[in-house]
Amino acid sequence: EYTLQESEEFKRNKLCVVIWANSKSKKLETLLKALNEQTYGKENYSVHVVYAKDSNSLLYTPDCMSGAQIHCIENPEFFKKNKALNTFLSKLIADSKFDAYVFLGADRFVNQYYLENVNYSLNTCNSKVITGKTTVVPEFKNHMLRAKIIEARQEFKNNTVNIARRMFGLSSVIDSDNCVIDSDILEKTGRVCFETREDELKYSLFLASNGI
Numbered sequence: 001e002y003t004l005q006e007s008e009e010f011k012r013n014k015l016c017v018v019i020w021a022n023s024k025s026k027k028l029e030t031l032l033k034a035l036n037e038q039t040y041g042k043e044n045y046s047v048h049v050v051y052a053k054d055s056n057s058l059l060y061t062p063d064c065m066s067g068a069q070i071h072c073i074e075n076p077e078f079f080k081k082n083k084a085l086n087t088f089l090s091k092l093i094a095d096s097k098f099d100a101y102v103f104l105g106a107d108r109f110v111n112q113y114y115l116e117n118v119n120y121s122l123n124t125c126n127s128k129v130i131t132g133k134t135t136v137v138p139e140f141k142n143h144m145l146r147a148k149i150i151e152a153r154q155e156f157k158n159n160t161v162n163i164a165r166r167m168f169g170l171s172s173v174i175d176s177d178n179c180v181i182d183s184d185i186l187e188k189t190g191r192v193c194f195e196t197r198e199d200e201l202k203y204s205l206f207l208a209s210n211g212i
Contacts, residue, residue, distance in 0.1 A: 105177025
């Protein structure tokens, strides 16, 4: 826990928020609005959406939305999630102007302090790859029971499994929809692997086996 005043004492890392989205991402606009209203100074972060456009869609895709830059993938059949993200990241890494990359799922919600929390974690954690805590928010009353079960399972993971692993210095499986990777790590590894849950596990094992 910390206050915004205390967080000002830390280095203000340059953050690049990367979101993978497609035509099924119905909550993207809400997420982008939340990211546009962060307490973290706008001079210290930028938001990029790698958008896989449906090949049959005739809808216009804007270049910018709520302060975020939209990078449209016109050939999603060829540029799957991993390939599209890594192609995009290779261009950003070449510029070397960011300290860390924040990966968010298009269906996630964040509060106004999210990037402030990211910066705080980068300054206080020993790890250069950080997975954030996720809580479940039920959207509809008729889904309340199911949401409560999922919420209980997530809280068990947050407060029991992850804390225990951290206490013993063990790695956790990356949540590619809510994680931060230091720019040095991306420069060294040259890629992310987020297509499926199995890919997340393999990527986590890859990082752990290399002492990251």
